[in-house]
Amino acid sequence: MFADAMTFIETATRRPPRELTTGTAVPFEVLTEVAPTRGQGSALSIRGLVKTFDQEPVIKGLDLDIPAGQFVAVVGKSGCGKSTLLRLILGLETPTSGSIEGVGATGGTARFIFQEPRLLPWATVADNVAVGLGRSGSRTSRRKAALKALSEVGLDGRGDAWPAVLSGGQRQRVALARALVSHPRLLALDEPLGALDALTRISMQGLVERVWQDQGFTAILVTHDVSEAIALADRVLLIDNGRIALDLAVDLPRPRRRGTPAFAALEKTVLDTLFGFEGGEAI
Amino acid sequence: MKRLGPLAGWILPAAILVIWEFLSRIGFIPENVLPAPSAVAAAFWRVLVSGELAQNISVSFWRASMGFLIGGSIGFLFGLANGLSRFSETLTDTTLQMVRNVPHLALIPLVILWFGIDESAKLFLVALGVFFPIYINTLHGIRTVDPQLVEMGRTYGMNNWDLFRRVILPGALPSIFVGLRFGLGIMWLTLIVAETISASSGIGYMAMQAREFMMTDVVVLSIIIYALLGKLADAVARLLERYTLAWNPAFQSR
Numbered sequence: 001m002f003a004d005a006m007t008f009i010e011t012a013t014r015r016p017p018r019e020l021t022t023g024t025a026v027p028f029e030v031l032t033e034v035a036p037t038r039g040q041g042s043a044l045s046i047r048g049l050v051k052t053f054d055q056e057p058v059i060k061g062l063d064l065d066i067p068a069g070q071f072v073a074v075v076g077k078s079g080c081g082k083s084t085l086l087r088l089i090l091g092l093e094t095p096t097s098g099s100i101e102g103v104g105a106t107g108g109t110a111r112f113i114f115q116e117p118r119l120l121p122w123a124t125v126a127d128n129v130a131v132g133l134g135r136s137g138s139r140t141s142r143r144k145a146a147l148k149a150l151s152e153v154g155l156d157g158r159g160d161a162w163p164a165v166l167s168g169g170q171r172q173r174v175a176l177a178r179a180l181v182s183h184p185r186l187l188a189l190d191e192p193l194g195a196l197d198a199l200t201r202i203s204m205q206g207l208v209e210r211v212w213q214d215q216g217f218t219a220i221l222v223t224h225d226v227s228e229a230i231a232l233a234d235r236v237l238l239i240d241n242g243r244i245a246l247d248l249a250v251d252l253p254r255p256r257r258r259g260t261p262a263f264a265a266l267e268k269t270v271l272d273t274l275f276g277f278e279g280g281e282a283i
Numbered sequence: 284m285k286r287l288g289p290l291a292g293w294i295l296p297a298a299i300l301v302i303w304e305f306l307s308r309i310g311f312i313p314e315n316v317l318p319a320p321s322a323v324a325a326a327f328w329r330v331l332v333s334g335e336l337a338q339n340i341s342v343s344f345w346r347a348s349m350g351f352l353i354g355g356s357i358g359f360l361f362g363l364a365n366g367l368s369r370f371s372e373t374l375t376d377t378t379l380q381m382v383r384n385v386p387h388l389a390l391i392p393l394v395i396l397w398f399g400i401d402e403s404a405k406l407f408l409v410a411l412g413v414f415f416p417i418y419i420n421t422l423h424g425i426r427t428v429d430p431q432l433v434e435m436g437r438t439y440g441m442n443n444w445d446l447f448r449r450v451i452l453p454g455a456l457p458s459i460f461v462g463l464r465f466g467l468g469i470m471w472l473t474l475i476v477a478e479t480i481s482a483s484s485g486i487g488y489m490a491m492q493a494r495e496f497m498m499t500d501v502v503v504l505s506i507i508i509y510a511l512l513g514k515l516a517d518a519v520a521r522l523l524e525r526y527t528l529a530w531n532p533a534f535q536s537r
């Protein structure tokens with residue numbers, strides 16, 4: 001596990017800094033056929049978004065623009081509506097009012113990674129990954145794509161295993177491969193690493209950063225771990241009371257080292273804003 | 284003991300057989316109460332050669348499997364429908380639960396009035412008995428499929444058919460197998476009762492005929508055959524279960 005983390009740190013340092021340029025839109029079908037190493041993220045534009053559950057407003061008029069390919073982290077107290085926001089963006093919930101433009105409009109796919117891996121226990125690892133391909137492709141091409149996605153998340157040779165025999169971290173890697181196999185233009189992650197132990201978490205964070213750099217999708221990561229948000233994201237959003245309470249750009253060079261003064265300062269800004277709401281109480 | 288391995292479990296039955304044979308031979312167990320094992324074996328040979336055995340087994344087997352197929356598939360379909368559709372459930376579940384509380388064997392007099400001692404009477408009883416365990420367990424299996432997996436399937440763009448085929452049915456399968464094995468047990472039980480009470484062929488009929496002529500050896504043979512057929516059905520179900528549930532850690536490494 002620790003060796004994993006070290007390998008990631010080494011590979012990540014060798015990578016050139018990521019550029020945030022926007023190219024012309026490529027249709028999703030073309031993307032899957034040529035299977036490029038780097039695709040195109042989708043930009044997102046949210047205006048006046050409101051979501052009400054049983055007369056109880058959860059999102060209260062939210063405006064947000066996310067440029068293509070940006071890595072955004074969303075933090076906030078439990079129950080503040082982070083998951084609801086992701087589900088709205090992915091179209092799993094319908095907005096009470098307001099608009100979300102970008103995901104459907106650009107014609108690309110959006111994928112969701114849940115806190116739990118949610119693998120089908122009765123399907124092999126490769127078949128689970130192939131779920132991400134929908135109904136497209138022949139049997140052999142699906143399997144090929146699945147095995148390739150598996151090797152990208154460091155699970156070479158585990159294609160024929162049952163999910164039951166994998167560790168928690170490995171299962172979440174399979175979930176990541178399943179999300180990535182269709183080369184999505186938007187990847188939403190809802191506390192995907194929350195259930196993992198600390199070391200596995202660090203190596204998974206590295207993996208997420210690496211695939212994001214490789215594939216260039218737009219990433220929205222919900223997390224309760226402020227240092228994880230700052231380590232990975234270009235931008236940290238703090239949600240409170242149904243609105244964006246803090247929109248913080250993170251300009252640190254990648255790969256980021258925790259514990260540097262700049263890192264700590266950003267972490268403090270976020271934590272102070274969080275604590276401020278409760279008058280000093282812990283989240 | 285260790286070296287005997289899987290054979291160890293057969294020591295006791297074998298010993299019982301030997302002692303039973305011995306006690307019969309010395310006349311301690313009268314023949315009209317319980318025949319000696321050798322007498323049962325002889326009876327087996329007799330009915331086997333006369334063709335009576337094959338005839339009766341095939342009749343019983345046909346009744347069991349047809350009744351099971353009819354009752355099982357109706358139960359399975361109702362389980363599917365009520366598990367997948369709230370509307371169907373509100374419409375039929377209360378009625379089915381009420382009917383379930385009537386022991387199906389209590390219907391025998393009524394069934395004889397309806398169908399006589401015809402084949403359809405036995406098929407009806409077996410089907411009715413098998414219906415409920417399959418229905419209840421299919422319904423339960425579908426209801427307890429992990430909703431998170433269903434949501435995952437939806438977010439990955441599965442349509443209803445894909446969702447059913449790849450998520451709901453496999454998820455319900457362990458429970459369906461529980462129903463299947465319960466159903467098989469009830470199938471034999473119902474058939475034994477029905478054939479003993481009213482039949483003109485089948486294992487139960489063979490036993491009742493033998494009773495009239497005080498042929499205890501054939502009676503005991505019939506009981507053993509019922510036991511073996513029940514065991515066989517259960518073994519087939521287990522095999523099927525192990526094959527289809529290979530993903531389940533509970534069925535691995537065996």
Ligand SMILES: Nc1ncnc2c1ncn2[C@@H]1O[C@H](COP(=O)(O)OP(=O)(O)O)[C@@H](O)[C@H]1O
Binds near residue numbers: 077081082084085
């Ligand atoms: N489907 C729903 N029906 C009713 N209330 C909901 C539903 N989904 C979320 N909520 C409510 O919305 C609020 C925000 O939930 P959620 O977005 O899951 O918070 P977070 O992910 O930030 O912890 C909570 O109070 C929750 O009870």
Ligand SMILES: [Mg+2]
Binds near residue numbers: 082083084190
């Ligand atoms: Mg949440």
